[in-house]
Every structure is written in C-alpha cells, then in structure tokens.
Amino acid sequence: MKSPNFTYCRAKSIPEVFELMDYYGEDARILAGGQSLMPTLNMRLSSPTALIDINHISELKNIQEQSLGLSIGALVRHYQIETSEVVAKHIPLLHEAMPHVAHSAIRSRGTFGGSLAFADPAAEIPAITLALEGVIHVCSKTGERQIAAQDFFHGLYSTALEHGEIIRSVLFPKNTYSHFVFKELTRRQGDYATVGIAIAAEFQGTQLIKIRIIYFGVSDRPIVDNHLALELMNGRFDQENILKIAKFAGQEMDISSDIYHDAEIKRHLLKVMVKRALLDLLGKACNGAI
C-alpha cells in the first residue's frame, strides 16, 4: 500500500528539529533510517502529520572514542557499525550482533538511534545496549539528559523519550568484560529474534567473576536475568553446573507470546538458547586460559 499524506520537512540542524517538532506537535515523527517507520506508514498503521527528516544533520553521524568510552551517534547506520574497526575493537559484542540485524539492504539505511527509539522487544541493538550498560544521551530544546539503558526501555515500542526529545548519541562505557556471546533463533536470517541472548562476562583465569545476561524477543522489552547471573556466580562454571542451571532459565519470568510462538514454546527455546550460549562461553573462557 501507499503511505497516507504527510508534510515532509528536511531539518538541517538540531535546533531546527526542535522548531519543527514545536510547530507540528505530537503527531509529527522523526524520520531517521525509516526502516521501521516507512513500513508502518505504507501499511497505514500510523499517520503522522509531518515527517521531520534528520538525515542531513552531520553531527549525529559520528563514532567517537572518548575518555569514558565509545560514543555512537544516533544517525550512524547499521552497515557503518558492522564495518567499523573501532566498534569491533571496543564493542566486540555489538560487532558480533550486527550481521543479525535485518538484511544488508536494511542495514544500509537503518540507524542506531532509530532502533533504540523504536524499541522493538525482539531487536538486537536495544539488547546489546542494555547488556553493555550503554548510556543514551537525549536532547530537547530545553537541554540534555542522559538515560541509562536499564531505564530507557519501558515496554512494547515504548521508551523513556518524551515529546520534544531526540536521541543524540549513545555512550558505551569502558568496561572490564572479556568474553561475549551473542545468539539468536530466527526462522530466517535477518528476521527479528524468536529468542535471543546476549552475554558479557569477565573471567580471572577460568573463574567467572562477573556476568550480565540479556534476553530479547521473549518479553515486551529486552530483559536482564540477574537471577541466573547470581546462580552462575555462586556455583562452579563448568559443564555440569551449566546444564543444571540452564534448565531453570526464565522460570520466574513473565514470557510473552508472538504471532508465531506461544509463551511456553518460547520458554522452552529460551532454556535451549541459554544452555548453548553458556556452553559457548565456557568454551571461549577455557580456550583463552590455555
């Protein structure tokens, strides 16, 4: 189908975005990569009065090494992250996840900030940002604020962003995680995850000293499993214990179904994925120690 009518505005600076947002009000939408917004328009699922195109604002397009970590601008496109050496070096988990983000024709246009603002619960970028405790820098005409990833995702397509605010960049703080695992189960390469898992862990020798486990595609937002992390920290990090613990992964969690899978199947698949991911992590940790 074709999109409904709207007014298109090309913003050339951040202040101009705020002016346009003021003028068109709450029914205006920011057009970044458009890879989720355009389908909703073409399918008539949304009908904004205006689209404010931010693609010409160059200050949103940078990947920058800063003293506190690596900053990724809201308009950095998926293919740029996928091919960035700086990202591969500083955020290996993100680098590993990028080929799973849709298809190459989507990665050409899709943006980092767009993926966060859209907040699809089965998307990779929100999950990785949560796993690595990214800090989302947002700005409005009245100023700027920083939102920790764990406070950013409020639910299905819902975030802490308020009207008049846009994402400027995301800071990935320097951290001490040494090992990462990213896995997702999809019907077709590039689809949204049925069940996905991202792990960041730190070892001393073969001793696990810190671990962060994120699931996506199983709830209305990416979720941290602190319970499983604690279990793993308290026991020995070996195959026997992993097989034992993985059976209880997501047990207490409220898991939601999607159009293809009901919640119980997802719960089962989650356990399978947790087992695979942890065994993978064990393999990586052992190899590193030899």
Next chain:
Amino acid sequence: MAQFENQIEVETLINGEVVHRQVSSRMHLGDFLRIEMGLSGLHLGCEHGVCGACTVLVDGLLVRSCLMLAAQIHGCKVQTIEGVVESGAAKQMVDAFQKKNAAQCGFCSPAMILTTLEIAKKSIRPTREQIREAISGNYCRCTGYQAIVDAVEDVFDQKENKQ
C-alpha cells in the same frame, strides 16, 4: 492538524544522469523511479521492506526503494538494474542466471541480481549456506533459491578458473 502533502525539490543523479524534479512528500523512491523515471526494472511487491523486489543502489549501497522517500534522494546517487546492466557490471551474473535457469517468472530477478552482485564482490568464496543467508532478504517464489545459489557459485567458478 490536518495532513498535507507537500512538494519537495530534489536534485539527484540517476544512472549517471542529473535529474531535477519536484516530488510529492508521500511518494516513495520505488514509485518515483517506476512512474516518474520509467525505470520499471525494480518491482514493487510488498511495499513494506520484506520481499526485497524493489532493491536499488543508493550511493553504492543496496536499499529498499519502498522504504525511502523520493524526497530523500536529494544529493544522492541512485543506480537501478537498468544502469547497472548498461554499465556492463552485471553481465557475468546475468549470463550465469540464464545458464543456471535462476530466473523463472523474473519478478525477483533484477533485485536478486543486484544483491548477488554484492556477494560476488567478496574475495573469499562463500559457502552455499552463506549465499543463502546473503540473499535471504530477497524473496523468490519460483526457484526455491537452488538455481540462484548455483548461479552465484558459477560466477565464483569462473573467477577461480581465470586465476
């Protein structure tokens, strides 16, 4: 506030030709190229970014033309299958598609050729599995993909035989 369509001025390079037009805000790039420019090689299937039939190159990158507004190509370089074929860059792939019978109804073929040309740029020969992954964003309802993967492999065979 009522919803109004507006006209936007775009200056762009399409298949090497400078194009200066007024476009409607709600017109997507696929419609613009087909209706306004008469470039009907790209096909519109789903119009929500799933089937891949409308793929074109924008600034050298594969893009779904149904998910980009015509208004957004201002200052960009667009290449469609027509331009790529004319440049000669697709010859080997088109021949391989014919040889391996990788085009049946032909609806997906222009976009499939643009996508497989990207795969053919790789220096290391991909496995059949990797080729399938790389074309997974393009639907084909005829071939079962087997023949398309054969065609891509054929291009790599020829490259290796030359060396």
